[in-house]
Amino acid sequence: MLSPPRSLPVRGRTVPATTGPLLVLEDRLEGHDTFLTGTLTLSGRDIPVRITTLDDSTTLQPTQPLSEDLPDQWSATLHLRHGQRPRDIPDDLRAAAHAASRNLDALDDAELRYALTFLGEATTDAIRTDRLIAIITGLPTLEGDPE
Structure with missing residues (x-):
C-alpha cells in the first residue's frame, strides 16, 4: 500500500546526455520505488520525468522533448503520484x-x-x-x- 502523492523540494544539476538532458538530484531520493514517473516543476514549467534511483544517485529524464535549455544548477519541486514505499517488514x-x-x-x-x-x-x-x-x-x- 502506497501513501498519498507527495511534493518534494529538490535541487540538482543538468547533465547533457545522448537521450536528452538528465537532471541529477543533489540528494538521492530515499524511500520511494526505484523506477517512477513524476512531474518536476522548474521555473514555472511542469516537466514530466522518468525517475531512476540507483545505489547512490537519482536522475530525472524528461519524457517529452524540451523547447528550451535547462539551467546548469536548479531548485524545483518534484511531484510524485506514487507516494512513498512502505518500509515496514511484512x-x-x-x-x-x-x-x-x-x-x-x-x-x-x-x-x-x-x-x-x-x-x-x-x-x-x-x-x-x-x-x-x-x-x-x-x-x-x-x-x-x-x-
Whole structure:
C-alpha cells in the first residue's frame, strides 16, 4: 500500500546526455520505488520525468522533448503520484525470520529496500514463498543460535 502523492523540494544539476538532458538530484531520493514517473516543476514549467534511483544517485529524464535549455544548477519541486514505499517488514517475513532464527536487523537500509522490493513484486503465493526462503536463507543467524 502506497501513501498519498507527495511534493518534494529538490535541487540538482543538468547533465547533457545522448537521450536528452538528465537532471541529477543533489540528494538521492530515499524511500520511494526505484523506477517512477513524476512531474518536476522548474521555473514555472511542469516537466514530466522518468525517475531512476540507483545505489547512490537519482536522475530525472524528461519524457517529452524540451523547447528550451535547462539551467546548469536548479531548485524545483518534484511531484510524485506514487507516494512513498512502505518500509515496514511484512508479518510473513518477520515470522519466517523468527522461525528460522535469522536476524532481520542485520540488513542495512539498501539491503532492506532490495529485500522488500523483491518480496513485494511477487506475483503469486508460490513465488512469494520462494522469495521469503531466499531472503531468510541469506540472513545471518541470531547470535547465540547454532547454524
